[in-house]
Amino acid sequence: MIDILINVTLLAFLATTAVAMARMTNLFAIIMLFGIFSLLSAGLFVVMDAADVAFTEAAVGAGISTVLMLATLALTKDHQEKRPLGHRPWLPLGVVTITGAALVYGTMDISSFGDPLAPPQTHVAPYYIEQSMADTGVPNMVTAVLASYRGFDTLGEVAVVFTAGVAVLILLGGRRKKQRLEIEEGGNRDA
Amino acid sequence: MYIAVTIAILVTMGLALARALMGPTVYDRIAAVNMFGTKTVLLIAVFALFSGRTDLLDIALVYALINFIGVIAVLRLVEHGDFHSNPESRAKQDKQGSE
Numbered sequence: 001m002i003d004i005l006i007n008v009t010l011l012a013f014l015a016t017t018a019v020a021m022a023r024m025t026n027l028f029a030i031i032m033l034f035g036i037f038s039l040l041s042a043g044l045f046v047v048m049d050a051a052d053v054a055f056t057e058a059a060v061g062a063g064i065s066t067v068l069m070l071a072t073l074a075l076t077k078d079h080q081e082k083r084p085l086g087h088r089p090w091l092p093l094g095v096v097t098i099t100g101a102a103l104v105y106g107t108m109d110i111s112s113f114g115d116p117l118a119p120p121q122t123h124v125a126p127y128y129i130e131q132s133m134a135d136t137g138v139p140n141m142v143t144a145v146l147a148s149y150r151g152f153d154t155l156g157e158v159a160v161v162f163t164a165g166v167a168v169l170i171l172l173g174g175r176r177k178k179q180r181l182e183i184e185e186g187g188n189r190d191a
Numbered sequence: 192m193y194i195a196v197t198i199a200i201l202v203t204m205g206l207a208l209a210r211a212l213m214g215p216t217v218y219d220r221i222a223a224v225n226m227f228g229t230k231t232v233l234l235i236a237v238f239a240l241f242s243g244r245t246d247l248l249d250i251a252l253v254y255a256l257i258n259f260i261g262v263i264a265v266l267r268l269v270e271h272g273d274f275h276s277n278p279e280s281r282a283k284q285d286k287q288g289s290e
Contacts, residue, residue, distance in 0.1 A: 002197050002241055006234070009201045013208055020212050029211070032220040035261070036211055039231045042254075046235050051250050062228065063257045067264045074268055 006047050014040045031069045038062040048113070052142065071172055193241045200237065204230045221265055228258035 017037045021030050038061030045054035111118035128141055128149075138144040146154050204227060211223035232254045239247035 002194055002238070005194070005197060006201070006238065009204075013204065016208065016212075028217060029214070029220055032211055032224050035224045036208060036227050039228055043231050043234055046247060046250065047238060049244075051247055055250055055253060058231075058254050058257055063261045066261060067268065070265055070268045074271070 003047060007044065010040050010044050010047070014044070027073055028070075031066060031073065034069065035062045035066045038065075068168065075172070193237060196237050197234070197241075200230055200234050204234070217269060221262065221269070224265075225258065225262045228254065228261070232258065 014037065017033050017040065021033045021037070024030050024033070038057055042054040042057040042062065045051075045057060115121070128145060132138065132141050132144040132149075136144045136148040138148060207223045207226040207230060211220050211227065214220045214223055232251045235247055235251040235254065239245055239251065
């Protein structure tokens with residue numbers, strides 16, 4: 001009962017936020033709504049018993065990406081112009097509607113939530129549940145899969161994330177230092 | 192009991208969402224997002240107690256930390272950056288540019 005209530009309300013909020021984001025023009029408000037969107041989906045993940053996914057969503061979606069987008073907004077200038085649409089939106093609307101209908105049709109084949117006979121539950125999961133302790137000696141199954149069975153995969157992911165972080169820091173930090181130098185030069189000229 | 196608490200939290204979330212959608216100033220929206228995060232923490236805590244999965248309480252605590260740090264970061268950026276919604280800061284910047 002409470003599950004259904006929470007699910008329906010959170011999904012309604014999610015849809016409201018998404019439509020509002022698509023229709024707004026104030027970029028700062030849109031970034032704040034992104035944060036709310038991420039918190040809402042994290043709440044839905046918790047209700048669906050995926051606490052680790054919800055944790056990642058809250059940390060990355062509501063935390064880091066909001067701050068990164070705000071930093072980008074602070075660095076860039078407001079170049080948006082309100083100009084009338086040069087084309088009619090019927091073709092994009094039709095493409096989106098057909099794609100959405102195909103995706104909804106695709107979800108009909110997905111097994112119902114928590115079904116023990118669903119393919120993901122019967123494929124390799126039993127092996128991990130029975131053998132991960134004997135194979136790797138790691139008590140947590142998710143950690144065993146991520147850090148031992150798929151260790152090289154995780155190493156590659158870490159390398160990608162590290163490279164992206166370095167690139168972002170170079171972009172943000174370099175710009176800020178340059179601005180400070182310009183301000184200092186301006187001050188010297190005045191003196 | 193749990194249903195009443197859940198409904199109360201969901202209604203408060205709706206009010207915060209409405210403020211984030213309408214909020215005329217930047218600070219309205221920041222306060223709305225902060226409050227929304229707090230309500231998410233409360234919702235997870237109620238859900239953890241209701242469903243008996245008390246390990247979710249740790250997640251709720253981490254959410255509270257992320258929410259706090261995130262709002263601090265956002266406020267710092269708002270203080271130092273120009274978000275085009277404050278006419279005074281824009282005028283100041285224009286003045287600096289013309290000098």
